[in-house]
Amino acid sequence: MKRREFLAGLLLQAAVCFARAQQPAKTYRIAIVHPSRPIAMLSEKGGTPFFAAFFEQLHRLGYIEGQNLLVDYYSGEGRTERYAELARDVVRSGPELIFTISVRMAQHFKATATTIPIVAFSADPVAFGLVQSLARPGGNITGVTPDVGMELWSKQLQFLKEAIPTAHKVAYLTPGEGWDNPLGAFMREAAKQIGIELIGALLKGPLQEAEYRRVFAVMAQERVDAVIVNDTPENATYQRLIAELAGNARLPTVCSNRSFVELGCLMAYGANLVDLYRRAADQIDLILKGVKPGEIPFYQATKFELTINLKTAKTLGLTIPQSLLVRADEVIQ
Numbered sequence: 001m002k003r004r005e006f007l008a009g010l011l012l013q014a015a016v017c018f019a020r021a022q023q024p025a026k027t028y029r030i031a032i033v034h035p036s037r038p039i040a041m042l043s044e045k046g047g048t049p050f051f052a053a054f055f056e057q058l059h060r061l062g063y064i065e066g067q068n069l070l071v072d073y074y075s076g077e078g079r080t081e082r083y084a085e086l087a088r089d090v091v092r093s094g095p096e097l098i099f100t101i102s103v104r105m106a107q108h109f110k111a112t113a114t115t116i117p118i119v120a121f122s123a124d125p126v127a128f129g130l131v132q133s134l135a136r137p138g139g140n141i142t143g144v145t146p147d148v149g150m151e152l153w154s155k156q157l158q159f160l161k162e163a164i165p166t167a168h169k170v171a172y173l174t175p176g177e178g179w180d181n182p183l184g185a186f187m188r189e190a191a192k193q194i195g196i197e198l199i200g201a202l203l204k205g206p207l208q209e210a211e212y213r214r215v216f217a218v219m220a221q222e223r224v225d226a227v228i229v230n231d232t233p234e235n236a237t238y239q240r241l242i243a244e245l246a247g248n249a250r251l252p253t254v255c256s257n258r259s260f261v262e263l264g265c266l267m268a269y270g271a272n273l274v275d276l277y278r279r280a281a282d283q284i285d286l287i288l289k290g291v292k293p294g295e296i297p298f299y300q301a302t303k304f305e306l307t308i309n310l311k312t313a314k315t316l317g318l319t320i321p322q323s324l325l326v327r328a329d330e331v332i333q
Contacts, residue, residue: 028063028288029070031095033086033109035102036078036207036237043073049259050277057281063288076105078234080175080205087112097287099280102233103128104177106141115140117293119283121276123147123231125298127182134298142287142296144280146231146256146271152304153183154190156228156269159306160254161194162324163267163313167225167252171201173215173242174230187228199224207234209241216245224251231256231270239263252316258307261332266312271301305329 032042041048044055044065055065063069074090076083087108090098097117100106106120110130120143122130131137134145146152160167170191178184179200191198199222201215219227227246229235235242236257243263246253255261256270279299287293309332313320325331 025068027068027070028097029072029095030097030099030284031072031074031090031093033074033076033090033098033100033105034233034237035076035080035083035105036234037075037101038077038237039073039075042075043071050273053274054277054281057278058284061281061285063285078205078207078237080104080207084108084112091116097284099284103130106130106143110139110141113140117141117287119143119280119287119293121145121280123183131298134300136294137296137298138294140293142283142293142298144276144283144299144301146273146276146301148271148300150183150186150190152270153187156254156256157187157191157194157196157198159267159269159324160226160228160252161196163308163320164226164252164318167196169197169199169222169224171219171222171224171227172198172230173201173227173235174203175207175232175234176200176202176204178230178232198228201227203234207238209238212238212241212245216249219251220249226252226254229253229255229260229265239265247312247315250316252312252318258305258330261307261309261312264309264312266309266316266318268305268307270304272303272305275303276301307332 034042040046042051044052065071076086083105091113098109099119100109101121103122106122109118118141120141122143122145124147125131125145130141172187179202188198201219203211203215239260240263243260243265247264253265255265255268258268261268283296286296306328307330308320308328
């Protein structure tokens with residue numbers, strides 16, 4: 001009798017488990033919005049390491065695209081004049097959460113989406129008016145930032161000067177607003193203090209291939225000694241073209257992302273993007289579980305990388321000081 005009761009109990013437990021397995025799990029719908037990368041590059045298999053890490057982390061947290069996660073992908077295609085309209089279109093589609101890249105896109109969503117939770121990958125969110133503070137963002141926005149203060153960007157100038165002591169006239173490749181905002185002003189002052197004249201290599205919309213070719217032609221006419229690339233996502237979208245144009249012009253180039261260096265730029269110093277995108281996935285998980293975005297601290301980067309391409313240095317006829325090489329996290333031979 002006891003054996004029959006035991007078997008009945010097992011069968012009942014199995015039936016309950018089977019019934020639970022048959023119940024449809026909640027499906028979440030989110031939007032991923034990038035100002036310029038092609039939509040195909042925003043997915044798990046789009047060839048972008050940090051988006052791959054983002055989806056891997058979502059998998060670990062139990063979200064599988066096509067099963068319990070629906071993702072709508074959007075790109076502004078570098079057409080800056082259409083960013084505001086894109087934000088409105090995304091909000092009208094009614095996702096449960098928006099993951100957006102760049103401070104400019106985040107600002108448009110802040111003005112448009114007053115209730116939809118937003119996770120933003122953004123430059124300093126306090127300085128640009130996205131949130132009240134990093135610790136308690138308030139409202140419907142949280143996110144991650146590679147920005148830890150002006151000293152991060154001044155290090156790019158310092159590393160450049162250490163690598164190329166003779167560099168005096170340096171171009172700053174940036175959209176126009178990146179030259180006029182506080183960061184642009186700081187970069188000019190920091191450059192001045194170490195004996196560098198920083199000039200604006202200003203990109204105008206639409207931020208697409210033709211515009212980059214135009215600006216590099218202007219830099220050639222200006223006879224600059226080197227280029228610093230602003231970390232705006234539009235520049236990251238065209239990193240292969242930037243590396244190609246810099247190589248053709250024999251211009252040493254300093255960037256914020258190691259992937260530029262893998263493509264042939266001289267040097268990069270900046271936050272570890274894979275870590276930041278994983279943190280963004282963690283925040284999405286918290287929000288989908290019911291935590292208010294305004295109560296989730298904005299995550300500030302803690303991991304940074306200095307990457308140097310020695311092959312590019314040799315091509316440019318540069319000898320990188322050993323004192324700089326020993327501080328590099330990665331040296332590409």
